[in-house]
Amino acid sequence: MVNHDLGKSSPRLETAVIRTQTPSSPHREHATSIYMSSSYRFESAEQARAMFAKEEDGYIYTRYGNPNVTEFIDKMCLLEGADAGLALASGMSAVYSALAGLLNSGDHVLASRSVFGSTHQLLTRILPRWNISHSYAEIAQPETWAALVQPNTRLCIVETPSNPALDLIDLTWLGEFCRTHNIILIVDNVFATPILQRPLDFGANLVMHSATKFIDGQGRGIGGVLVGEQFLIDDLTFFTRHSGPSLSPFNAWLFSKSLETLALRIERHCDNAEKLTDWLTNSSQVTAVKYPHHPSHPQYELALRQMKRGGGIVTFEIKGGLEQGRRFLDALQMSSLTANLGDSRTIATHPASTTHSSLTEAERQAVGITPGLVRISVGLEHSDDIIADIAQALDESAR
Numbered sequence: 001m002v003n004h005d006l007g008k009s010s011p012r013l014e015t016a017v018i019r020t021q022t023p024s025s026p027h028r029e030h031a032t033s034i035y036m037s038s039s040y041r042f043e044s045a046e047q048a049r050a051m052f053a054k055e056e057d058g059y060i061y062t063r064y065g066n067p068n069v070t071e072f073i074d075k076m077c078l079l080e081g082a083d084a085g086l087a088l089a090s091g092m093s094a095v096y097s098a099l100a101g102l103l104n105s106g107d108h109v110l111a112s113r114s115v116f117g118s119t120h121q122l123l124t125r126i127l128p129r130w131n132i133s134h135s136y137a138e139i140a141q142p143e144t145w146a147a148l149v150q151p152n153t154r155l156c157i158v159e160t161p162s163n164p165a166l167d168l169i170d171l172t173w174l175g176e177f178c179r180t181h182n183i184i185l186i187v188d189n190v191f192a193t194p195i196l197q198r199p200l201d202f203g204a205n206l207v208m209h210s211a212t213k214f215i216d217g218q219g220r221g222i223g224g225v226l227v228g229e230q231f232l233i234d235d236l237t238f239f240t241r242h243s244g245p246s247l248s249p250f251n252a253w254l255f256s257k258s259l260e261t262l263a264l265r266i267e268r269h270c271d272n273a274e275k276l277t278d279w280l281t282n283s284s285q286v287t288a289v290k291y292p293h294h295p296s297h298p299q300y301e302l303a304l305r306q307m308k309r310g311g312g313i314v315t316f317e318i319k320g321g322l323e324q325g326r327r328f329l330d331a332l333q334m335s336s337l338t339a340n341l342g343d344s345r346t347i348a349t350h351p352a353s354t355t356h357s358s359l360t361e362a363e364r365q366a367v368g369i370t371p372g373l374v375r376i377s378v379g380l381e382h383s384d385d386i387i388a389d390i391a392q393a394l395d396e397s398a399r
């Protein structure tokens with residue numbers, strides 16, 4: 001239903017994402033309208049029957065589909081190189097729907113140890129209620145993964161780069177591994193975005209996003225998306241149509257509009273993150289800096305192979321640990337203290353006391369979250385201003 005307003009040429013991806021749009025109404029609006037309608041009128045009883053029977057295409061009810069949601073999904077499929085997709089109310093509803101919609105009681109999941117805190121809660125506390133078990137595999141030890149595969153291992157879920165440790169998984173290796181063992185591979189691509197990394201090109205079957213992050217990019221709405229192979233999306237569409245975590249048309253409209261500037265924004269996030277990384281590397285108050293495209297990253301070679309650029313997130317360890325970390329956060333004058341990331345505004349987060357506080361100390365250590373770890377989601381402000389704010393806060397925290 002989306003009109004690819006692309007003319008006769010075959011445009012580049014950035015152009016296609018900007019020009020893909022729902023056909024306009026008789027008012028000839030240039031920007032897509034927001035279709036805030038719970039349901040859609042049928043022209044006749046026969047049309048209602050035919051649409052429910054899937055003999056005729058068309059919107060029925062917004063829990064099943066909506067023009068803004070379709071436009072957003074179509075653009076995400078273009079960007080990720082996917083056959084089909086599904087948009088959901090949050091990133092976590094995308095993770096939950098993928099797991100609950102594809103797994104059966106008795107199945108086993110293989111997951112990289114560094115997964116988002118709520119994904120960890122799903123695996124360890126919610127799915128076991130339905131007799132679905134999991135094993136965590138160490139990100140940096142691919143040679144140990146085969147021993148964790150069981151006859152009932154149906155699905156593998158990984159995050160690369162991981163939040164917040166910025167550890168990477170070799171997607172070429174993992175795509176091959178999952179194919180060999182006949183396991184569905186789901187990649188959480190929130191940190192890289194399709195501008196920097198397209199997991200389906202490496203053999204993933206599904207890609208998941210929290211649209212709340214770089215896709216929205218301005219900290220306004222919560223949403224999620226799953227894209228990938230048609231037969232998996234068909235199964236998941238059945239699951240979500242009846243379990244109900246649909247994305248609001250308004251948020252779909254926000255995200256779809258934001259995709260027009262995603263490539264541009266990601267370039268600037270990367271420019272700023274590189275400059276901040278270089279600056280932090282020379283700071284006397286910082287003991288370790290981590291950024292995928294910096295030579296000090298333990299998986300620098302892999303990052304260069306797999307990601308076009310290093311992304312918008314930088315982490316560092318403050319010399320004085322937890323206490324100096326607290327003083328640093330309180331001393332920031334421009335950067336925001338919030339639990340989000342991927343915003344146009346620079347955000348500083350202390351994962352141990354916020355996003356990953358529900359993990360035990362041992363669980364945090366296992367995924368590289370030390371008490372003094374600070375995560376910076378580098379925004380789109382002028383890089384000199386970002387660095388100046390962080391520099392003055394580091395100075396203040398050292399007093």
Ligand SMILES: Cc1ncc(COP(=O)(O)O)c(C=O)c1O
Pocket residue numbers: 090091092093116159163188190191210211212222223224
């Ligand atoms: C890597 C990653 N995956 C999933 C999520 C969950 O997304 P949402 O908050 O939109 O539910 C987040 C949120 O921070 C995330 O960082």
